[in-house]
Amino acid sequence: MDNGTDSMLDMYLFETNSLMEQLDELLIEAEKVEEFSTDDVNEIFRIMHTIKGSSAMMEFTSLNQIAHHIEDLFFYIRENGMDSIAPELKKSLFNLMFKSTDMLRTEIEKVENNEPLTENIDNIIGEINSFLNKISNTSSAADSPEDTGGNDGPSVAELNMELANCPDDDAPFFIKVIFEEGCGMENLRAFMLVNALQDLGLPFRFYPDDVENNSASAQAIVEKGFFLALLEEEHIEKVINTITGTSHIHSYEVIENARLKGAQAEGDPDKAAEAKPADTVKDTPAPAASTSPAEAPAKQAPASRAHSGPVKQSLISVNLSKLDALVAIVGEIVITESMVTSSPDIQGLKLDNFMKSTRQLRKLTKDLQDLAMSLRMVPVSGVFQKMNRIVRDMKQKLNKDVRLTIIGEDTELDKSIVDGISDPIMHIVRNSMDHGVEVTSAERVAAGKDPQAEIILSATHTGSEVIIKVEDDGYGMDTEKILAKAANNGLLIKPESEYTKKEILGLLLLPGFSTNEEVTEYSGRGVGMDVVKRNVESVGGTVSISSELGQGSCTTLKIPLTMAIVDGMEIAVGQSIFTVPIANIRQSFKVSNEDVVYDAEGNEIVKCMNEFYPIIRVHQLYNVETEVTNIEDGILIWVEASDTSYCLFVDELLGEQQVVVKPLPSYLNNFNIKNSGISGCTILGNGNISIILDILSLYEMAQY
């Protein structure tokens, strides 16, 4: 892994790990009731879909493959419902799921530790596939699922034993101890371990058995490891305790004697078979069949301790509510600071030292505020860069000539929002690559387009929201096809002829809709768009699709800025003080009566830069008493929000200030205050409250 992809790897690990955590929690909860709800199935499907996609992107084949097969399995379950699975199979489904997630986890750990990934994953995939076959073919459900476990177990274990170079011994358990690389004198260290174990008074044998007097055995230990052969299962724990207490031990592994076990299993197949699935359930992180389950967690703990590389530590996750609290407190500090420094008690006094200290304080609070803010704000470039990689990989796989143009990647968004839109954007870009762009460049040339297709990914600030667009110049959406497909899937709720184009495109966002019959590694199955919609809505945004057949399509995500601190312009209207976000202000100017023209209904209009804009008088709109009613006495502020532009008439400008946005009390939501042009409020330096205007909704409200 070269340095360039390090941050991507960080992100991948962080994301995948949190998904795995989610999955674990879900599985454990679901197992309690021995049932997956529809939501669970969808969720697992989504998690696997994401892991599949991002692993493919990072070229972690084993992860990709496992996730892909689990996805297939859950695709079947989603289609046929949980009820289609015989009750006795459900248990093995859980076992299988736990086993698979363990496998995924082990692989992720290897990625973290920069170790090569397991190349041969046929075993687990075979299990998933055979399970899928089993449930999809209910007639063969009679095959007891335990058989697979029983038969597979020993063979895998045996394989592992060979890999581990287990010595010839008929003890049922081995512990393979590996010393830290380059610690030297391995034979003596092994002997010390043997001595320590002998103190326990347990029967055991060790290999190589000549560590005490043969210094050449050190080399053998380095190469193959040092083996302890135990006779009783209950001794393992004690031995492990001793091992973990010994220094210079890199890792150890408990290995069941598969040759012996295989023989046992033949004699008593039921017992061996039953033991297996039951155990795997108990211990989630059991990495593979090679370790006996009870020891698995113990084994993993020291291993990861020894390994924990730099990859893991460069990112920590902090509860967002803590950050919120931090930002709120910093906001209070900023306000209090200006309350102290501009306190009326010290006005007119000449306090040199005091002024010096307050200047310092102001600078520090400013730094603190910037820092607190920067904690939450991240550029979207991280997400956008991920798309580069996706487009590149898909270009090769699908053999399409596409270039990705990224615009505005420096646009900053709240961290939680960036996380929330990463998946949706990935889905949309994949959809564009897969279904949007023409299959061959000849097709494009025939349609009179540039042979190279283009996908434009852009982010722009528009004051109160960030607009993220994914545009492609491919086929465009065929509304008739969409309608037919939606009708097929039973998604229509009124006669086809009554659907407007906008509504038809809206159908794409419904769950279970997909225009592409084929399922590919990257997209299809319609998992994309409804998930996109859900994710974007969960951060308070909206999704819309526009498209011209033959010209391409454009998916627009409108993401609100839940910024806690904004630059605002304080304005006065009568006794009230309002804050207008600086981002919305284009210009402020004085006008004379002659500049104002009237439309047919007597509304005031003013001309700026050769365009006419309506004037909204804040004092009239909000019924504020003021002496400034003559347009020449007050001042006009030309404001703009997305595609709305108009002028506000206010008494005077009080000055620019950074303000901490506070939401209005929830009680006031009863009065539809959100739609009355108010987005929140803020506390000024003197403790008074200023109301923050929402330029967009203020205009909409003024229309009624």
Added chain:
Amino acid sequence: MSEDTKIIIDDDMDEVGEIEVEKERFLTFRSADLTFAVNTKYVIEIITNHSITTLPMVPEYIKGIINLRGQIIPIVDIRLRLGKPSIDMENNESNCIIVLDIDSISVGIIVDSVSQVVDSELSKISPVPVNNQRELVNGMISLDVNNVVLLLDCEQLVDTQTI
């Protein structure tokens, strides 16, 4: 009850029932010549002389919002809420704001004056006669002879349905 609450505790309330009776404490206040009682579990504090920032586009009885140590609290004028004429804030020395926390919704109510805190057995709370049902009242407590107070229905005060 928060410790900075400034209320005069009525001394007459010392007598303790011999048998364990369910008692609750109520803060009584006057508004438009009526005496109301509000359960003290809702009361956060009583404040005076707070400058209220008026809000546009809300019903008249929402007087605005105040900044209470960094917390934004909406203010309801109980008189206006009950359909009575508003009091003259300037000329009334005793009026104050009772800050309530009702199911974690904070709201301040403007009242003419606060009177006292009383303990009352739950059994002494009687329902309002059907014919006399009115907004924001969900019971009556008779404290002693000639002294009946109306129990303020806090849930209804913040209930979205009835607004």
